[in-house]
Amino acid sequence: MSRPLHPDVLLGIHLSAICSRHRYDRNTVPVIAELLEMAGDRVDILAMEAGRWAGYYDDEHSAALVAAIVTEIPGAAAWTADGARRRAAPAHGTTGFGSLGGAFTPQRADAPGRASCRGQA
DSSP states (O other), X not given: OOOOOOHHHHHHHHHHHHHHHTTTOSOOHHXXXXXXXXXXXXXXXXXXXXXXXXXXXXXXXXXXXXXXXXXXXXXXXXXXXXXXXXXXSOXXXXXXXXXXXXXOOOOOTTSTTOOOTTSOO
């Protein structure tokens, strides 16, 4: 049986979704107003989520929204480094992607120099 998400987590998801939905908007005034309205008195969650979002998605396409978040949401600038760190982190998983395994290239089991499932070289 699943449990419902904590209200703070759910709020963070909604705030991040607002940012993503308006990523390419040039007019950021209504976006900031929507974020502030959704957050209500939880400006701490707004600062964390919007700041992380801004740090992660900071590029030429979302520059207007990133700048508005950093300047108009109190405390958001402090979280941008965390978002940038998350973006720079290597991919993780079990298929060889990331800093340790390089690009994953599937190989046939009967390829020369590769052992088969039956232990034959």
